[in-house]
Amino acid sequence: MTSPVWQRRRAAAATLWQEFSRNKGGLIGLGFLVVVVVLAALAPVITDESGLDVITATGTPLQPPSWEYLLGTDVDGRSVLLLTFWGARVSLLVGFAATVLSVFIGTLVGITAAHFGGWLSAVLLRFTDFFLVLPSLVLAIALSSVLPKGIATIILAVGVTSWPATARLVRAQTLTIESRPYIERAKALGGGHAHIVGKHVLPAVLPLVLANTTLVVGSSIIAESTLSFLGLGDPTAVSWGSMLQTALGSGSVTAGAWWYLLPPGLAIVVIVLSFTLVGRALETVLNPRLKGDR
Amino acid sequence: MTVTSPLLELRDLGVSYRTGGQDVAAVKGVSLTLGAGETLGIAGESGSGKSTVAMSVLRLLPRSAKITGEILLAGEDVGGMRWGRLRAVRWSAASIVFQGAMHALNPVRKVGEQIAEPIRLHGETGTAGTGAPDVRARVEDLLKQVDLPVGKASAYPHELSGGQKQRVMIAMALACRPDLIIADEPTTALDVIVQAQVLDLLGDLVAERDIGLMLITHDLSVLASACRRIAVMYQGEIVEEGPSATVMGTPRHAHTKALAAAFPTVGDPRSRFAPATAAPLPPEPDPPAEPSALLSARDLRVVFRDRGGAKVPAVDGVGLDVFENEIVALVGQSGSGKTTLARTLLGLQRPTSGTVSYQGEAMPTGGAGLRAYRRRVQLVLQDPTSALNPRHTVYEAVAEGPRIHRLGGVQGDEHSIVVAALEAAELRPAETYLSRLPHELSGGQRQRVVIAGALALNPSVLVADEPVASLDASVRGEILGLLLRLRRELGLAGLVITHDLGLAWNIADRVAVMYRGKLVEVGTVEQVLLEPRHEYTKSLLAALPMGTARAAEPGV
Numbered sequence: 001m002t003s004p005v006w007q008r009r010r011a012a013a014a015t016l017w018q019e020f021s022r023n024k025g026g027l028i029g030l031g032f033l034v035v036v037v038v039l040a041a042l043a044p045v046i047t048d049e050s051g052l053d054v055i056t057a058t059g060t061p062l063q064p065p066s067w068e069y070l071l072g073t074d075v076d077g078r079s080v081l082l083l084t085f086w087g088a089r090v091s092l093l094v095g096f097a098a099t100v101l102s103v104f105i106g107t108l109v110g111i112t113a114a115h116f117g118g119w120l121s122a123v124l125l126r127f128t129d130f131f132l133v134l135p136s137l138v139l140a141i142a143l144s145s146v147l148p149k150g151i152a153t154i155i156l157a158v159g160v161t162s163w164p165a166t167a168r169l170v171r172a173q174t175l176t177i178e179s180r181p182y183i184e185r186a187k188a189l190g191g192g193h194a195h196i197v198g199k200h201v202l203p204a205v206l207p208l209v210l211a212n213t214t215l216v217v218g219s220s221i222i223a224e225s226t227l228s229f230l231g232l233g234d235p236t237a238v239s240w241g242s243m244l245q246t247a248l249g250s251g252s253v254t255a256g257a258w259w260y261l262l263p264p265g266l267a268i269v270v271i272v273l274s275f276t277l278v279g280r281a282l283e284t285v286l287n288p289r290l291k292g293d294r
Numbered sequence: 295m296t297v298t299s300p301l302l303e304l305r306d307l308g309v310s311y312r313t314g315g316q317d318v319a320a321v322k323g324v325s326l327t328l329g330a331g332e333t334l335g336i337a338g339e340s341g342s343g344k345s346t347v348a349m350s351v352l353r354l355l356p357r358s359a360k361i362t363g364e365i366l367l368a369g370e371d372v373g374g375m376r377w378g379r380l381r382a383v384r385w386s387a388a389s390i391v392f393q394g395a396m397h398a399l400n401p402v403r404k405v406g407e408q409i410a411e412p413i414r415l416h417g418e419t420g421t422a423g424t425g426a427p428d429v430r431a432r433v434e435d436l437l438k439q440v441d442l443p444v445g446k447a448s449a450y451p452h453e454l455s456g457g458q459k460q461r462v463m464i465a466m467a468l469a470c471r472p473d474l475i476i477a478d479e480p481t482t483a484l485d486v487i488v489q490a491q492v493l494d495l496l497g498d499l500v501a502e503r504d505i506g507l508m509l510i511t512h513d514l515s516v517l518a519s520a521c522r523r524i525a526v527m528y529q530g531e532i533v534e535e536g537p538s539a540t541v542m543g544t545p546r547h548a549h550t551k552a553l554a555a556a557f558p559t560v561g562d563p564r565s566r567f568a569p570a571t572a573a574p575l576p577p578e579p580d581p582p583a584e585p586s587a588l589l590s591a592r593d594l595r596v597v598f599r600d601r602g603g604a605k606v607p608a609v610d611g612v613g614l615d616v617f618e619n620e621i622v623a624l625v626g627q628s629g630s631g632k633t634t635l636a637r638t639l640l641g642l643q644r645p646t647s648g649t650v651s652y653q654g655e656a657m658p659t660g661g662a663g664l665r666a667y668r669r670r671v672q673l674v675l676q677d678p679t680s681a682l683n684p685r686h687t688v689y690e691a692v693a694e695g696p697r698i699h700r701l702g703g704v705q706g707d708e709h710s711i712v713v714a715a716l717e718a719a720e721l722r723p724a725e726t727y728l729s730r731l732p733h734e735l736s737g738g739q740r741q742r743v744v745i746a747g748a749l750a751l752n753p754s755v756l757v758a759d760e761p762v763a764s765l766d767a768s769v770r771g772e773i774l775g776l777l778l779r780l781r782r783e784l785g786l787a788g789l790v791i792t793h794d795l796g797l798a799w800n801i802a803d804r805v806a807v808m809y810r811g812k813l814v815e816v817g818t819v820e821q822v823l824l825e826p827r828h829e830y831t832k833s834l835l836a837a838l839p840m841g842t843a844r845a846a847e848p849g850v
Contacts, residue, residue: 008729008731180680180683181675181676181677181680181681182680182681182682182683184642184673184675184681185673185675185681185682185744185747186694187642188640188642188668188672188673189668189672189694189695189698189747189748189751190664190665190668190669190695190698190699190751191694191698192665192698195698199683199694200683203685204685
């Protein structure tokens with residue numbers, strides 16, 4: 001029984017990849033992502049962590065790019081290249097973790113609202129609307145200033161403010177699935193809520209959620225950078241946002257130290273663009289409504 | 295227009311579509327002629343190429359279609375016409391009544407304007423001009439011809455019923471006084487009574503105006519009542535052509551026989567308990583000594599609220615019993631509350647008042663009790679394509695019920711339950727179907743999978759909501775045969791919901807006629823269909839295109 005099922009799944013994955021690979025933007029984005037994620041994961045292996053310590057830093061402050069320091073040094077004499085390297089770890093970690101949180105809340109709220117309907121749906125939807133209209137940055141700032149500083153707080157702040165869009169999307173998709181006659185058949189067979197959601201709704205909703213997830217990662221990274229830039233992040237961990245903040249706060253910008261600003265800035269642009277490209281490509285492949293337009 | 299030159303002549307018409315780099319022939323070597331005042335019916339199943347023939351007459355086929363042979367419209371070759379000439383010919387020489395009036399009308403324009411559109415475009419010559427008052431007069435005239443009140447010209451399509459919309463379509467087709475009307479499934483989505491009205495109207499128009507009518511449908515009985523000649527299409531070819539009575543009475547081709555048998559004549563003893571199926575039916579088992587009611591409804595009411603908050607009774611005080619070892623047909627027009635009644639019986643819709651009971655015990659309203667109830671009473675839906683999750687294999691679809699009820703604790707048990715259910719639904723050998731997906735199966739096979747899914751729970755009552763309405767004629771008889779066989783072999787009682795009296799005659803023991811939420815007549819099939827007492831039942835029977843055998847005897 002399992003072998004034909006797996007064969008078909010493999011075939012489905014192959015067609016998916018084929019369609020995805022036709023989208024050039026998506027491929028380029030995916031390529032960048034793989035490179036960045038691998039580099040970030042291997043950072044402790046290929047670089048020396050001691051270079052991050054202000055005390056053991058070897059360079060002189062604000063040195064322009066040279067052969068010794070390819071991207072120059074920061075105000076404390078640390079290599080900007082090394083900082084950008086390590087910053088990727090925090091940015092990606094926060095981006096992924098916040099996304100998981102946000103997509104989880106969004107999917108839960110969306111499916112619950114659509115499946116149960118009635119007053120529960122009304123309450124959940126108003127709740128969603130509340131988070132949708134609230135300026136999420138202000139909410140995140142409020143949250144991270146109340147909670148203790150740290151990566152966990154940033155993840156929480158980004159996660160709980162970015163789920164409403166996912167909830168809306170999942171709710172709409174769930175409603176279309178639940179209007180199909182096979183749901184009626186499942187009910188007549190005696191299936192309860194868990195059966196209908198687990199067997200019919202979730203498998204049909206998940207592909208769209210996956211595409212949505214890749215888009216949310218991009219915006220979560222931006223949100224993390226913003227919060228860190230505003231000084232709300234973990235002061236001990238280096239992230240791209242906190243690099244920008246230190247650059248601004250220490251007067252490196254007015255001193256003309258462009259090498260301190262550009263690498264984290266460009267890194268944010270590249271990683272977010274890659275996620276967006278991959279997300280859009282996945283969306284066109286997975287969402288049948290968008291397929292015809294290409 | 296003279297009688298000698300035919301209105302329409304197809305000479306060796308062939309149409310092929312180019313898909314995926316290869317040509318697929320949809321129509322092969324079709325030759326037909328249709329003269330003024332004649333009616334020609336084209337019968338065939340979905341995919342037989344009948345609609346392609348209709349579209350090719352006015353060159354309405356998509357670009358991917360390649361046409362060979364000749365299409366002569368009043369002696370002029372359509373294929374050789376220039377664009378301007380073709381535009382002039384479309385609608386003024388020949389017009390089409392499209393399939394599905396619901397979608398062929400523009401929802402945001404008044405129907406009067408839509409009828410006037412071809413008149414304005416073609417600048418009709420003759421008595422009326424194209425000035426606004428003339429056009430309005432012509433539209434009113436057309437509405438009168440199709441028996442619609444003149445005031446309906448200012449109605450939007452959603453304000454009209456299905457039959458009225460279909461009449462608007464016919465009025466549109468008549469707008470430019472064409473000599474030829476092609477009606478593509480004009481009555482498929484309509485109820486029997488409305489269908490009879492539309493067919494009468496088309497017949498009267500042919501007789502009065504001496505036009506030619508080409509009627510296309512899958513329902514041979516409709517053609518037999520409305521057309522003088524019938525051509526039967528099968529896989530792109532005409533397999534049989536001749537006068538209606540001959541084709542219907544003594545069909546020669548196997549496919550025609552299947553089509554003719556699929557729509558039995560009510561009252562014909564040959565088709566009683568004999569749906570058109572290839573496999574033999576088991577003999578009638580001995581009736582149980584004391585039949586007890588399995589499923590019964592008492593004074594059941596379901597009231598919906600419309601947008602304004604007004605109460606709309608969908609099911610209005612229904613009392614119905616389904617006994618052991620019998621099939622009850624629930625007959626009625628769309629909107630009569632049949633489906634709501636079925637959903638209530640299955641516990642999918644909560645009754646406003648009244649009770650549903652199984653073997654004398656009231657249906658539980660929720661929890662484990664309701665789940666246990668659903669093991670006993672199962673559902674078969676109308677459209678098998680949408681009733682199966684497209685992502686689930688046949689095995690998963692059939693195993694769904696047993697898994698919910700934890701019937702097969704061990705993997706092996708579940709497997710044997712699924713195989714047994716598929717065998718019972720006559721999908722043999724079952725092993726070859728297990729890993730297939732719904733889209734790889736035909737419509738009839740899909741419906742068998744749905745039935746197998748219900749059988750896997752070993753129910754005692756099967757509620758089937760229009761189980762064959764979306765299936766092709768040849769498959770129809772097989773599915774009905776299956777239901778009858780299941781009753782005779784397994785003693786599975788059935789409540790079959792249908793708008794089709796022929797189906798009831800084919801397999802049912804008793805008939806319940808539903809009209810506006812109430813059961814107006816309940817009794818054995820012979821009683822109700824041959825000696826109807828209620829006016830509504832009489833009008834349903836009178837609207838049957840073939841009539842009933844008893845009613846037809848003195849005339850024919």
